[in-house]
Amino acid sequence: MRKRMLLEVVILFLAMAGQVIAQANGKLQIHYIDVGQGDGALLISPKGETVLFDGGVLNRCDKPISYLQQLGVSKIDYLIISHYHSDHIGCTPQELQEFPLQKDAVDRGFDYTTGAYKSYKTVVGSHRASLTTPGREITLDASSANPVKIKVVVVDGVPLNAPSITTDNENDLSLSALVAFGKFKAVIGGDLSGIASIRHFGPNTVEYKDIESSVAQDVGPIDVYKVHHHCSAFSSNQTWLSKTVPTIGIISAGDGNTYGHPAPECVQRLHSSGIQKNYWTEHGAGANPEPGLDVVGGNIIVEVSPPPADVTFTVTFNDTQVDTYPTHSSVAGAGGAPGTGTPTPVSKPTFVWSKNAKVYHLASCSYVANISSKNLQSGTTPPADKTLHRGCPAGHQNPETTDPSDIPQ
Secondary structure (H helix, E strand, O other): OHHHHHHHHHHHHHHHHHHHHHHOOOOEEEEEOOOOOOOEEEEEOOOOOEEEEEOOOOOOOHHHHHHHHHHOOOOEOEEEOOOOOHHHHOOHHHHHHHOOEOOOEEEOOOOOOOHHHHHHHHHHHHHEEEOOOOOOEEEEOOOOOOOEEEEEEEEOOEEOOOOOOOOOOOOOOOOEEEEEEOOEEEEEOOOOOOOOEEEEEOOEEEEEOOOHHHHHHHHOOOOEEEOHHHHOOOOOOHHHHHHHOOOEEEEOOOOOOOOOOOOHHHHHHHHHOOOOEEEEOOOOOOOOOOOOOEEEOOOEEEEEOOOOOOOEEEEEEOOOEEEEEEOHHHOOOOOEOOOOOOEOOOOOOOEEEEOOOOEEEEOOOHHHHHOOOOOEEEEOOOOOOOEEOOOOOOOOOOOOOOOHHHOOO
16 A cells, blocks of 8 residues: 555656646746737746736637647746736636646736626635735745746836826736846836826726836836737837837737737837837737838747856747847846947937927838928927827828727726
């Protein structure tokens, strides 16, 4: 009997070890999953601990679940929820049924009224670890010489080191997490906004606040930016981009979406910031990808080796294609040229306008060619008495569409 029990224990141990080996490869992995018009990402530590950031779109749960299955994932150690819209939490019940939650479900606290939220609250149960202030840090591979640190830098409009911003917009209440591993940093921040604006969607009025600018200083230079709010017109402002100086962006937006994501304005701001490339999970229904700067790649996988090999990170897209980038901290000064000790200036957008017009343009906008030289004016800051041409550089208007998931319910 004792031999049989011992044999069963050994078999169980080997099975569990096999499950961990199937997903862990000794590197930090962040899998930005193609979930359609929503968000979902899985982090796997070098030793196999897992963190699921959001989880995908209600009624499209086959996409994230099948992706996690093929990785060999058997459980989720931590769940981090940015906010309570159904395109971020809609698949949580199915995912946690398939991959049981071991530790905390970290969210922004309070209650919400939708069915998706109620299902989420029920399934996480006693695992729920709600925050109303930032600063919570999760350490993975704690016994390792190279642990992975995940720190909450803003939640409910409360940044780490800036005044709170009063808002009832569910997007702007998003929790944002900074991932650090050796010289590598990435940020995942749900649907945070950076463009203060009031928009009318049918009978509903939605007010966006600039949350990004207050958070940017705490985040600092990063390697990978999970672009806020599916690259909506209200995300990724110039302050955020100039302070975080991301090397690459990840845009999660679904084909045929009715929201115009990714918005031309957002994509152009990313391009003008000096970002090296944006990886889109799908084409979306807004801007068109610009060759050399944007690529539609399906599931996007970022990997970083432990120190001292953390001087580069790789991006795998379209299953087999791989790009390699230096990490910010591996060069002399964040964003600096290797070995020179001199920071490389970050490209800043140049604005161009006609002195007679009510709008101004980014320099790359196709409309600039139509401005007479006698009326042409330009500068590094936008003119205060004009508004941005919202179609730059594609030359077409991005229609304001009703986005039910953006309307506080």
